[in-house]
Every structure is written in C-alpha cells, then in structure tokens.
Amino acid sequence: MTKKLTQEEYNNQISVEGRFRATKSPEISRSSEWTGTMTKAYAGIGSRETPDDILHMMTAFARIAEEHGWTLRSGGAPGADTAFELGVKHRIHKEIYLPWGGFNGSDSHRTKPMALASQLVDRYHPAPEKLSQGAMKLHMRNMHQIFGPNLETPVKFVI
Numbered sequence: 001m002t003k004k005l006t007q008e009e010y011n012n013q014i015s016v017e018g019r020f021r022a023t024k025s026p027e028i029s030r031s032s033e034w035t036g037t038m039t040k041a042y043a044g045i046g047s048r049e050t051p052d053d054i055l056h057m058m059t060a061f062a063r064i065a066e067e068h069g070w071t072l073r074s075g076g077a078p079g080a081d082t083a084f085e086l087g088v089k090h091r092i093h094k095e096i097y098l099p100w101g102g103f104n105g106s107d108s109h110r111t112k113p114m115a116l117a118s119q120l121v122d123r124y125h126p127a128p129e130k131l132s133q134g135a136m137k138l139h140m141r142n143m144h145q146i147f148g149p150n151l152e153t154p155v156k157f158v159i
Contacts, residue, residue: 041071041095043145043158046080055083061159062087071095073145073155075138076106097144099137110144116151117143 044062062072062084072094074081081096082104088094096108103111117140122128125139147154 039153040069041073041148041153041155043155044072044074044081044084045145045158048077048079050080050083055080058083058159059087063089066090066093073097073148075099075141075145076104076108078104095144095149097141099134099141110149113137113140113144114151117141120151 042065044058046058050058058080065072066088070093072084072088074084074094074096076082076085076096076098085094085096095110096106097110097113098104098106098108099111101111118136120143121131121136121139125131128136131139143151145155146158
C-alpha cells in the first residue's frame with residue numbers, strides 16, 4: 001500500500017532544494033559554469049533507437065514548444081535527443097548538456113557538470129561503483145538535463 005503524501009511532503013519530494021539539501025557537503029560549490037535563465041523548461045529525451053515517425057513528432061513538438069516560450073533541455077545523443085534539438089531554432093531556447101566536449105558532434109559548451117551531480121548519481125544509481133568513467137559522465141549529464149544548470153531548477157515535464 002502506498003502512503004498518501006501531504007502537499008508539503010510532495011513539494012519537498014519534488015523540490016530539488018528540499019530533496020537534496022541534506023546530501024550537499026560543504027566542499028561542493030553551489031555554482032556552475034553553466035547558466036540558464038529559463039525556468040519554463042522541459043526535458044526532451046529518449047531512445048537512440050526511436051522510430052523515424054516518432055522522431056518527426058519530437059522535432060515538431062520542440063518547434064511548437066519553442067514558439068510558446070519553452071526551453072528544451074537535452075543531452076545531444078543520437079535519436080530522440082537530436083530530434084528534439086532539431087526542432088529548436090534559437091540557442092536561447094535550448095540547453096544541451098554533454099558528458100564531454102564534442103559528444104555526438106555537438107558544439108554545446110555545457111560539458112562540465114557540477115560536483116554535486118556525481119553525488120546524486122552515487123546516491124540514486126543502484127550500482128554506481130560499477131559505472132565506467134564514461135557511464136558516470138553520462139549519468140551526471142542526465143542530472144543537469146532534469147535539474148538544470150545549477151541542479152536547483154527542475155524541468156516542468158519530461159517528454
């Protein structure tokens with residue numbers, strides 16, 4: 001049986017500030033080299049093996065979302081990530097987080113995640129000790145896709 005949460009418990013669970021405050025150690029900076037001013041953001045992510053007809057829908061969705069002032073957060077991977085990015089015309093409406101420079105040919109400068117992203121992977125991944133260095137960087141990149149440049153501004157939804 002699932003416990004029904006109060007509104008305050010729910011807000012604390014989904015709030016990055018409330019959810020992760022206890023896990024931050026004093027030596028971890030709360031700042032980031034990445035800047036993002038948009039709070040009306042969504043994560044456009046998915047499989048690298050997404051069927052073509054769905055990829056076209058993802059691109060169309062991103063185009064419409066941008067027209068309505070939404071900012072895409074994605075990871076530059078082939079497939080779904082790239083399809084969403086193709087739909088966004090203006091750089092100000094996309095935040096593409098990469099695990100390392102030049103990933104999948106992307107020119108995004110968002111390649112240096114905060115140290116806190118590593119702590120979050122350690123806390124929430126079922127076997128972080130088994131991750132290769134590359135896999136760890138991919139997961140750290142994922143944290144920024146969802147929680148933003150400073151890990152304190154979560155997306156409004158994931159598609």
